[in-house]
Amino acid sequence: MDQPDRHPTRRCFLKWSLLVGSSLSALPADLLAEISGPVPAAGATRDAGAASGGGQPSTSRILRVGCPSHNCGGRCLLKLHIENGRIVRIEADDRPTDTVEAPQLRACIRGRAYRKRQYHPDRLLHPLKRVGRRGEGRFEQVSWDEALDKVASELLRVKKTYGNSAIFLPYGTGSYSQTNGRQVAQRLLNLFGGSLGHYNNYSWAAMARATETVYGTTVTGNQRQDWLNAKLILMWGWNPSEIRDGTNTEFFLRKAREQGARVVCIDPRMTPSAVALSDEWVPIRPGTDAAMMTAMAHVMVTAGLHDAAFVAGHCVGFDQSQMPADAQGAETYKDYLLGTRDKVPKTTAWADRITGVPSATIERLAREYATRKPGVLYQGYGMQRRAYGEQVVRAGCVLAALTGNVGIPGGWAGGLALQAPSGGPLWNVFPAGENAVKASIPTFLWTEAVVRGRQLGPEHGVRGAARLDNDIKLVYAVASNAVVNQHANINRTVKLLQDERLVEFLVVQDNFLTPTARFADLVLPACTQLETWGVEDGWKYGDEVLLMPKAVEPAGETKSDYEICADIAALLGLRETFTEGRAEREWVEAALSALRPAYPGLPALREFAAGNAGVYAVPVTKPVVAFADFRREPGRFPLPTPSGKIEIFSAALHALGKSDEIPAVPKYIQEWESPFGPEARRFPLQVIGHHSLARVHSTMSGVDWLEEAFPQRAFVNPTDAAARSIANGDAVRVFNDRGELTIRCRVTRRIMPGVVAIPQGAWWTPNEKNVDTGGSVNVLTSERWTPLAFGNAQHTVMAEMSKT
Numbered sequence: 067m068d069q070p071d072r073h074p075t076r077r078c079f080l081k082w083s084l085l086v087g088s089s090l091s092a093l094p095a096d097l098l099a100e101i102s103g104p105v106p107a108a109g110a111t112r113d114a115g116a117a118s119g120g121g122q123p124s125t126s127r128i129l130r131v132g133c134p135s136h137n138c139g140g141r142c143l144l145k146l147h148i149e150n151g152r153i154v155r156i157e158a159d160d161r162p163t164d165t166v167e168a169p170q171l172r173a174c175i176r177g178r179a180y181r182k183r184q185y186h187p188d189r190l191l192h193p194l195k196r197v198g199r200r201g202e203g204r205f206e207q208v209s210w211d212e213a214l215d216k217v218a219s220e221l222l223r224v225k226k227t228y229g230n231s232a233i234f235l236p237y238g239t240g241s242y243s244q245t246n247g248r249q250v251a252q253r254l255l256n257l258f259g260g261s262l263g264h265y266n267n268y269s270w271a272a273m274a275r276a277t278e279t280v281y282g283t284t285v286t287g288n289q290r291q292d293w294l295n296a297k298l299i300l301m302w303g304w305n306p307s308e309i310r311d312g313t314n315t316e317f318f319l320r321k322a323r324e325q326g327a328r329v330v331c332i333d334p335r336m337t338p339s340a341v342a343l344s345d346e347w348v349p350i351r352p353g354t355d356a357a358m359m360t361a362m363a364h365v366m367v368t369a370g371l372h373d374a375a376f377v378a379g380h381c382v383g384f385d386q387s388q389m390p391a392d393a394q395g396a397e398t399y400k401d402y403l404l405g406t407r408d409k410v411p412k413t414t415a416w417a418d419r420i421t422g423v424p425s426a427t428i429e430r431l432a433r434e435y436a437t438r439k440p441g442v443l444y445q446g447y448g449m450q451r452r453a454y455g456e457q458v459v460r461a462g463c464v465l466a467a468l469t470g471n472v473g474i475p476g477g478w479a480g481g482l483a484l485q486a487p488s489g490g491p492l493w494n495v496f497p498a499g500e501n502a503v504k505a506s507i508p509t510f511l512w513t514e515a516v517v518r519g520r521q522l523g524p525e526h527g528v529r530g531a532a533r534l535d536n537d538i539k540l541v542y543a544v545a546s547n548a549v550v551n552q553h554a555n556i557n558r559t560v561k562l563l564q565d566e567r568l569v570e571f572l573v574v575q576d577n578f579l580t581p582t583a584r585f586a587d588l589v590l591p592a593c594t595q596l597e598t599w600g601v602e603d604g605w606k607y608g609d610e611v612l613l614m615p616k617a618v619e620p621a622g623e624t625k626s627d628y629e630i631c632a633d634i635a636a637l638l639g640l641r642e643t644f645t646e647g648r649a650e651r652e653w654v655e656a657a658l659s660a661l662r663p664a665y666p667g668l669p670a671l672r673e674f675a676a677g678n679a680g681v682y683a684v685p686v687t688k689p690v691v692a693f694a695d696f697r698r699e700p701g702r703f704p705l706p707t708p709s710g711k712i713e714i715f716s717a718a719l720h721a722l723g724k725s726d727e728i729p730a731v732p733k734y735i736q737e738w739e740s741p742f743g744p745e746a747r748r749f750p751l752q753v754i755g756h757h758s759l760a761r762v763h764s765t766m767s768g769v770d771w772l773e774e775a776f777p778q779r780a781f782v783n784p785t786d787a788a789a790r791s792i793a794n795g796d797a798v799r800v801f802n803d804r805g806e807l808t809i810r811c812r813v814t815r816r817i818m819p820g821v822v823a824i825p826q827g828a829w830w831t832p833n834e835k836n837v838d839t840g841g842s843v844n845v846l847t848s849e850r851w852t853p854l855a856f857g858n859a860q861h862t863v864m865a866e867m868s869k870t
């Protein structure tokens with residue numbers, strides 16, 4: 067059984083608050099005090115902006131700041147209570163207005179628990195040098211002078227020996243506050259002569275690439291206020307209650323339901339979003355979403371429910387009358403649906419056998435989406451982080467087109483759905499400069515560039531070069547735990563890092579000694595975003611800018627990422643060029659200037675800080691609808707596709723000649739690890755690594771409040787548990803040929819049979835037998851990538867579970 071809760075009431079209230087989207091102020095006072103911190107005595111607190119003291123201690127003050135940005139999917143406002151230079155309490159956005167046009171940016175439990183991370187006893191406080199073998203975690207404290215000299219000398223050595231293309235700054239999303247984060251290191255390396263570049267990301271590589279094949283752009287989403295015009299919302303693999311996906315997305319969904327929208331959640335898990343935000347949960351077998359979408363399209367077409375006029379005037383490739391000139395006679399989407407070529411009609415019965423969703427449910431939802439208009443089909447990111455992840459994205463976009471839900475209020479074009487009209491928030495505006503190394507690799511293939519970089523070419527996604535001219539020899543990881551913990555197949559990765567003939571020098575710059583940092587030759591302690599100046603705008607959606615004034619002094623010897631890079635730049639003779647004579651605060655002022663064209667009326671820094679509002683919002687009174695002009699006049703406002711129309715059939719994909727993996731029309735393709743494949747005889751369970759409120763990816767791991775409320779567990783259906791004599795709370799092994807972990811299980815009907823869900827981001831903690839005891843799902847995942855986008859497919863995993 068699970069260990070008994072030490073504070074079951076608190077855990078219950080925490081989960082209740084999050085599931086219903088409630089303010090924590092609804093909790094009993096004693097519980098609220100324990101979660102948020104002590105309430106200052108009456109009359110002891112005064113509002114005081116950064117201008118009245120910045121990070122300097124004062125008797126008692128309140129400071130409103132943007133929540134430290136760790137790529138959680140939101141950008142929220144925190145109200146910090148600071149006493150004698152220490153944060154003692156954190157509350158959420160308390161602005162008196164909370165409207166659909168400009169809603170409050172209310173923080174989730176992770177933001178409200180942030181002081182437990184800020185003052186965590188395991189914070190890195192001093193530079194560290196490795197003294198044992200890589201991965202042993204044995205370090206000694208060194209001075210900043212010694213540490214910085216070592217980084218500079220290694221950069222110079224690798225540049226002289228191999229060239230700049232042997233230097234690599236990996237993907238990292240641990241900070242987006244302009245002056246903290248990998249962007250400042252990118253500026254440094256660009257001034258140093260460049261480094262091997264990378265493109266796309268771990269989050270939505272397949273989704274971005276696939277969306278472009280249909281619409282020619284990733285700006286396919288309406289502003290969220292428009293959801294209130296929808297009559298049906300299909301939350302397909304989408305779980306904003308845990309991933310946020312834009313601050314206050316849950317708020318807009320609740321408002322849409324209040325306006326009469328019906329919400330259906332299609333997901334292998336009964337997620338918190340399914341519980342709190344939907345009217346119906348439809349469990350589906352992971353990796354089969356494209357099959358269900360295809361069967362829904364079959365119902366619409368055979369029943370005459372699709373919007374034939376819209377398809378005829380705005381799409382290409384639906385049938386032979388719409389085929390591009392250079393693809394006459396090729397298989398159309400209608401051919402695929404009807405089984406004209408493969409003799410397999412894509413009926414609901416066909417999809418039932420694949421997806422586990424009953425035929426009647428598929429047909430009902432198909433008819434509802436085709437007739438209850440306008441409707442939103444919102445695609446989550448997890449289902450495209452799978453083998454052939456491009457197909458489900460394209461299939462969803464095509465369903466939106468078939469139903470005519472593109473370019474209308476209350477509709478949704480699907481795909482990545484960046485916010486119209488211009489793509490939404492800018493995220494990073496810190497000027498990184500130009501990279502003189504023109505070659506770049508897909509983000510997910512960095513380990514391939516370590517072991518066989520010189521063999522990689524365009525067939526591996528390399529851009530800007532016919533072949534790489536180097537293997538990666540130096541890795542500078544800033545705000546990144548993606549080198550070890552978040553990358554696939556951890557056991558393979560650590561073997562590469564342990565071989566010092568491959569990566570010759572690894573420097574990690576972070577707040578904690580992460581699993582990645584344990585393999586570093588040198589560890590540089592970075593301060594948190596609350597200990598320096600920064601600024602941020604929204605995450606994918608939103609029309610706000612949040613100021614991040616320095617709230618408290620840096621802990622120990624920590625420095626901002628900007629200051630560390632400035633110090634390295636000085637040793638390389640680049641300090642003046644790097645800093646342009648600016649400190650962090652001055653760069654924030656420059657960032658506000660860069661943001662101002664997108665946020666008219668954004669105040670200057672002095673005014674912004676003195677007001678202590680923490681946020682500047684542009685109210686959305688008339689939400690923009692993506693492709694409205696194209697819908698109205700497709701000839702005058704063509705899409706940026708080769709045809710100028712929605713490409714149900716892609717001539718560009720057809721020309722690749724890889725129809726088995728990259729078909730010209732969206733198809734369901736059985737995954738390379740599947741319950742229908744021979745691997746299922748040994749490893750019959752599908753494993754997915756979902757997001758959890760306990761962490762932001764791997765950030766905030768170790769925060770006791772969050773781990774108590776959301777303990778790391780493997781979620782398994784009672785049918786699968788009973789077949790293995792497993793009871794709720796048992797310690798179990800989950801394993802395959804790539805690795806093994808031990809974890810306690812949660813037996814629940816809130817997950818599809820045949821599926822095990824292990825929240826991603828838990829820190830890899832191997833024992834003496836190399837069995838992970840931390841519950842890190844990436845000991846099980848594969849480094850194999852998707853065929854078109856070269857994106858990660860880490861959710862395609864087959865494994866077995868047994869009682870320990």
